[in-house]
Amino acid sequence: MLAFIIRNIGQRLILLVFISIIAHAIVHLAPGEPSLVDPANPRMKAEDIERIRAAFHLDDPLHVQYFYWMRDLFTGELKSFKDNQPVLKKIWERFLNSVPLFILATLITWCVAFPIGIKAALARGTPFDKSTTFLAYFLISFPGFFLSYILIIYLVQTFDIPVISMRTFGLEDAGTWTRINDRLWHLTLPAIMTAIVGVAVLSRYVRSQMLEVIHHDYIRTARAKGLSEDAVIYKHALRNALLPFITMFGLMIPGLISGSVIFEQIFAWPGMGRLGYDAILSRDFPVILTLNFIAAVLTLIGTLVSDVLYALADPRIKF
Amino acid sequence: MPETIIQDELKPHVSPAQERWDIFKRNKMALASGAFLILLFVIALVGKAVTAGTDPLIDPSTVRLTQKLLPPMTPFESGEVAEEDAPLFGIYLLGTDDFGRDLFARMLEGTFVSLTVGFVAVGISMTVGIFLGGLAGYYGRVKFGFLTIDTLIMRAVDIMLCFPTFFLILTVVALLPPSIYNIMIVIGLTSWMQTTRLVRADFLALRDQDFVIAARSQAIPEWRIIFLHCVPNAMAPVLVSATIGVATAILTESALSFLGFGVQPPDATWGNILADGRTLIFDAPWLTFIPGITILFVVLAFNLCGEGLREAFNPKLRQTR
Numbered sequence: 180m181l182a183f184i185i186r187n188i189g190q191r192l193i194l195l196v197f198i199s200i201i202a203h204a205i206v207h208l209a210p211g212e213p214s215l216v217d218p219a220n221p222r223m224k225a226e227d228i229e230r231i232r233a234a235f236h237l238d239d240p241l242h243v244q245y246f247y248w249m250r251d252l253f254t255g256e257l258k259s260f261k262d263n264q265p266v267l268k269k270i271w272e273r274f275l276n277s278v279p280l281f282i283l284a285t286l287i288t289w290c291v292a293f294p295i296g297i298k299a300a301l302a303r304g305t306p307f308d309k310s311t312t313f314l315a316y317f318l319i320s321f322p323g324f325f326l327s328y329i330l331i332i333y334l335v336q337t338f339d340i341p342v343i344s345m346r347t348f349g350l351e352d353a354g355t356w357t358r359i360n361d362r363l364w365h366l367t368l369p370a371i372m373t374a375i376v377g378v379a380v381l382s383r384y385v386r387s388q389m390l391e392v393i394h395h396d397y398i399r400t401a402r403a404k405g406l407s408e409d410a411v412i413y414k415h416a417l418r419n420a421l422l423p424f425i426t427m428f429g430l431m432i433p434g435l436i437s438g439s440v441i442f443e444q445i446f447a448w449p450g451m452g453r454l455g456y457d458a459i460l461s462r463d464f465p466v467i468l469t470l471n472f473i474a475a476v477l478t479l480i481g482t483l484v485s486d487v488l489y490a491l492a493d494p495r496i497k498f
Numbered sequence: 499m500p501e502t503i504i505q506d507e508l509k510p511h512v513s514p515a516q517e518r519w520d521i522f523k524r525n526k527m528a529l530a531s532g533a534f535l536i537l538l539f540v541i542a543l544v545g546k547a548v549t550a551g552t553d554p555l556i557d558p559s560t561v562r563l564t565q566k567l568l569p570p571m572t573p574f575e576s577g578e579v580a581e582e583d584a585p586l587f588g589i590y591l592l593g594t595d596d597f598g599r600d601l602f603a604r605m606l607e608g609t610f611v612s613l614t615v616g617f618v619a620v621g622i623s624m625t626v627g628i629f630l631g632g633l634a635g636y637y638g639r640v641k642f643g644f645l646t647i648d649t650l651i652m653r654a655v656d657i658m659l660c661f662p663t664f665f666l667i668l669t670v671v672a673l674l675p676p677s678i679y680n681i682m683i684v685i686g687l688t689s690w691m692q693t694t695r696l697v698r699a700d701f702l703a704l705r706d707q708d709f710v711i712a713a714r715s716q717a718i719p720e721w722r723i724i725f726l727h728c729v730p731n732a733m734a735p736v737l738v739s740a741t742i743g744v745a746t747a748i749l750t751e752s753a754l755s756f757l758g759f760g761v762q763p764p765d766a767t768w769g770n771i772l773a774d775g776r777t778l779i780f781d782a783p784w785l786t787f788i789p790g791i792t793i794l795f796v797v798l799a800f801n802l803c804g805e806g807l808r809e810a811f812n813p814k815l816r817q818t819r
Contacts, residue, residue: 198657205666209673313527316805320745320797322752322769325790328776430659437664441753455665456757459672467669475660 180490187486191479202471203245206464235260235464248468261463270454270469276345277443277450281435283370288377295378296385297420301412303390312386315379323438327372327445334368341365344447369446373438377431384427388420395419425489429481436474518810528806531799538796542613545606558607559764562598567782569593570601593784595775601788608766608789612796615682615751615767616744622686624740627693630654632724632732634694635701652698655691663688664753671754676762681754685747692739700732734811741804745797752793768793 232238236247251257257266299308318326334340341347347361392398393416401411439452447453451470458466512520523529548555570593592601630651638648667684674680704710705728713723752769754760756776761767768789775785 194653194657194660197653198660201657202661205670206673209670210675312805316798316801317794320749320794320801322749322756322772322790322793322797324753324756324776325772325786325793328779328786332779433660433662433665437662440665440668441756444757452665456668459669462673471661471665471669474662474665478660 183490184483184487187483191483195475195479198475199249199468199472200245202468202475203248204241206467207241207244248465251465252469252472257465257469259458259463259466261458261461261466266465266469269466270451270473273449273451273454276448277439277452279366280370280373280439280443280448280450283366284373284377284435285431287370287374288381291374292378292381293385296382297389297412297417299382300386300389300393308386311382315383318375318379321375323372323376323441324445326375327368327442330368330372331445340368342368342446345449369442369448372442372445373435376438381427384424385420388423389416392416392420422489422493425492426482426485429478429483429485432478432481433474436470436477522806522810525806525809527802528809531802532806534795534799535803538609538613538799541606542609546610549603549607556600556603556606558599558603558766560599560603562594565590565594565598566596567594567778568598569782570784570788592788593782595771595782595785596778601771601785604766604771605768605788605792608768608771611678611761611765612748612751612767612769612793613744615678615685615761616747618682619685619689619747620740620743622683623688623690623743624693624736626687626690628697628729628732628736630690631694631697632701632729635698636705636720636724636728638698638702638705648698651694655694658688658691661688664750667750668754668757668759671759676759678761678765681751681761685750689743689746693736696735696739697729697732700735701728704728704731738804738808738811741800741807745800745804748793748797748800768796 236244239247248257252266255265255267258264259266259269295311299311302308331342335342341361341364343365345362345365346358347365351358353361398411398416401415402408406415436451436455439448439450440456441452442448443450443452444456454466455470457463458470522532549558568590570591572590572593574589590600590602592605595601595604634648634651638646640647642650667688670684671681674684710723710727713727714720718727748768751760751767752772755767755769755773758773760770760773763770772786772789772793775782775789779786
């Protein structure tokens with residue numbers, strides 16, 4: 180077991196090195212540099228651009244720049260091109276804002292998708308199955324921001340739900356309870372929007388996994404030996420159907436960061452996605468690269484944890 | 499000729515293609531979606547024919563500043579605007595936008611562009627995916643240094659899966675000069691991983707089959723065995739994921755347009771009509787709802803059609819019939 184984990188960590192560290200090299204190469208080889216963001220600015224003279232390029236090491240060869248990035252990242256001294264703030268501190272602040280959104284969206288996704296998927300698989304071919312299938316495809320096919328706009332207009336007009344930013348401006352002196360309540364209401368709509376696509380996709384997977392398992396011989400055996408239907412479904416079938424979802428956990432992390440770009444933009448949520456978007460607009464290479472790097476680290480940790488959990492949960496897997 | 503008779507009796511009564519078509523037909527929604535998509539291709543071609551060129555039949559970029567934000571079905575009045583700028587049939591079927599451009603003409607032009615973005619992006623990702631998946635599956639055991647080719651390619655897949663895809667697309671599209679080709683290429687090059695995995699999985703089973711060994715014994719070049727003998731046998735899952743890939747690419751393009759990095763004017767796509775219309779959602783709701791609902795239905799049709807194909811190609815469903 181320990182050898183398995185150590186070997187896995189080693190493989191992932193090698194992958195991480197390649198990921199960082201590729202990300203660095205993509206960002207630096209593409210045309211467009213921080214010094215070119217505002218070429219019309221009359222106060223930017225040629226020598227200023229020279230100075231900026233020298234300060235950001237943009238004139239050095241790529242591998243030297245990569246070395247500087249890695250060194251600064253691990254000594255924690257990496258500074259944003261835009262405002263000279265430490266990158267890790269900036270990202271950490273935004274990360275704390277994104278975490279509640281991630282957690283709530285993931286909770287909604289898993290709590291809604293599993294019951295629907297299981298029910299649809301058990302009631303295969305019934306109107307319930309057909310309508311949830313259609314609904315799932317309907318929600319997957321909706322352009323996210325279009326659906327958000329419709330929901331915002333409808334919900335704000337009918338229920339007066341706040342939709343912009345994380346808190347209502349001017350409530351800083353209100354009681355704790357009012358502030359918590361306010362935060363929760365602000366969280367509702369972005370979390371639901373982030374979760375909708377997840378629910379649609381995951382409920383389809385759960386359904387097909389359940390269908391796959393139900394036709395196995397051991398289910399027939401369980402029925403044949405006279406177990407109650409509940410025991411057959413929830414003890415024998417569901418446990419086996421759930422196994423693949425352990426591995427999905429790690430691969431969902433990059434999706435959460437990607438998906439948040441659009442929704443954080445719509446709901447003015449100051450999270451990691453918006454930080455990334457702003458960094459792209461201002462060619463803030465250290466922030467873009469570090470965000471990518473952190474996403475990769477989180478994904479690799481996620482897949483490692485799910486690999487280990489899979490091995491623990493499934494006795495058929497040997498090391 | 500007695501041999502022919504015997505062979506005819508051995509032949510299955512229904513060809514595989516016929517069998518798949520029968521299963522596909524049972525799924526009414528998939529069948530309707532397929533018909534809708536064929537109609538859409540016709541519309542896209544007709545739309546391209548009537549809106550392209552220097553002197554098109556209907557010009558989607560005609561600006562009529564006196565006829566801004568007219569609701570759908572407003573008849574054209576020739577008083578303030580020249581007669582040759584009249585919309586098709588003398589009526590603004592879908593209304594006009596904030597420059598007085600005919601939304602119907604722009605949607606027609608956008609149909610071809612949006613579908614092209616989807617198909618070219620998917621074409622690129624399928625080509626890369628089939629090529630790499632075929633190599634990984636067929637030459638899996640061949641050593642390349644101390645690593646096998648299979649390990650190399652599958653680790654590349656793992657690396658790509660670690661990137662947050664949309665964030666990566668956004669980064670590259672924002673850094674590159676804005677161009678419709680860049681968008682197609684970038685979307686294509688960031689979505690080949692699943693195809694690679696599917697093709698590789700099929701090739702692992704195919705490479706030891708009798709027909710491959712027979713082909714090898716006849717000294718047929720290996721690239722022919724891979725691409726002409728094996729690839730057609732591994733196409734079923736690829737076709738399904740391609741259908742759904744077109745849907746995803748259209749959605750990705752509209753999301754990029756929303757952030758301002760999509761296909762740039764003067765090219766109209768459904769995504770950028772929708773993204774431009776959203777600022778006028780209270781004054782001219784049709785500018786948001788018409789492209790939005792079009793995208794919804796087209797993407798839905800691709801998804802449902804893909805689901806139908808998945809069922810038709812599923813060997814388990816075929817046996818239980």
